[in-house]
Amino acid sequence: MTSSNEIGVQAKAMHGNVAPILNEVMHAIDRLLDDGIPTTIDLASLPFAPGELDELEAALGTGELSARLDALGTSRIRETAYPGVWWIEHRNVNDEVAGRYLEVTRLPEILSSQDADIMAGRARLQEQFGKASSGRKTT
């Protein structure tokens, strides 16, 4: 036996979380289009029945864009089949799920380059460029 899905006795997904969440997503899309306000739904706070999270993921499907972030573990950021609705899964350094969210936004904030990282990168570039320049001068 390699997974819980192989266990014969199972509680079926009958909690009914999927339909209300899809309804909430629909309202969140309206908020984004009408007022420009993004919404984040923290899926970890909901008492999903076994298999229900998979049901939700399947219902939302896969869209055109997906990205992988490597920072304090891997994160998967994927647009669902519904543009503006993003499935975000953060994993820790041990590859365990640390957070799971639905973001209704044009682009999740975590995909944008952050000012602190841009400044640090610029400093590295300057140091590297300085070394390269000084290397050319001496040869």
Added chain:
Amino acid sequence: MNYTPTVGQILQAKGVSRRGFLKYCATTASLLALPPSMIPRIAEAIENARRPSVIWLSFQECTGCTESLTRSSSPTVEGLIFDAISLDYHHTLQAASGDQAEAARHAAMEENDGNYLVLVDGSIPMGNPGFSTIAGISNYDMLMETVAGAAAVVAIGSCAAFGGIPGANPNPTGAVSVKDLVTDKPVINVPGCPPIPMVITGVLAQFLTFGAIPDLDKHGRPLAFFGNTIHDRCYRRPFYEQGKFADTFDDEGAKAGWCLYKLGCKGPTTYNACATVKWNSGTSFPIESGHPCLGCSEPRFWDKGGFYQPLSTGHFGSGAKLAGAAVAGAALGVAAAAAGRRRQAKFTREA
């Protein structure tokens, strides 16, 4: 005075990008059951927080609480120890032993007088000091000496919080809880047998983030994790409302995943986060595995009758009054949801 770097400086020195930091803050918000709108405030607070010194004392316990702590996945115990706190004494995890270990405890107390956290697992025997000693020091003496200069005390596990199994009838060692002895310091109870790993690290993260004692219930438990009953957040709750119960562990109801109330589930009277945070990195919790909740995070859970005796027998007179129990449960659920929203609103207002 020693210079203590902030958590932000430590993460930056380790090459953690801003994106990584934002990810850390997002998962912290999720852990603390705070709305995502709180992430900027959490980021600011964590960035400027200084690692508190932590002294962990283990008394009459089975080491299950430490075993639980080491299985925390977000934050991981390694991340917590290296980035967020300075764990200066923990006689199971530290390399030093004997005099060296005790010297480390005294040094941490002197250097951080008034500012360090004391974490305790296990109850304290009051019958005879010789029942449990560390380095020849009785549990009582070590506790009282160590908490004298502490900012706050966290009682980890039901033994430290309520006396637990050592304190169960007939309590041969005269076991008492931390709160029974420490009356002049804030005591946060994090019960469970053991507590959920993420709840242990979550309470520390909450203290680190907001620098204050969290809102507590009447048993001294943080409301962020102990604000709802298992029953309120149980995915099998709809079956309870429909009156669908498993009567035995192998009947059709059990196979269909119906409510385990009649099999002794203590979910309706047990406050904990098992149904949402879950165990083993969010894999499942006892009810999901087909076993009733034992109510291990409640005071004196070991002495509350049989684990497989329905609550209705003791609480509602007879098993036939389950419909009344369902109505009461529904009302509790509504009240718990309202309380949760009030807590979120409070944090949002303060942001």
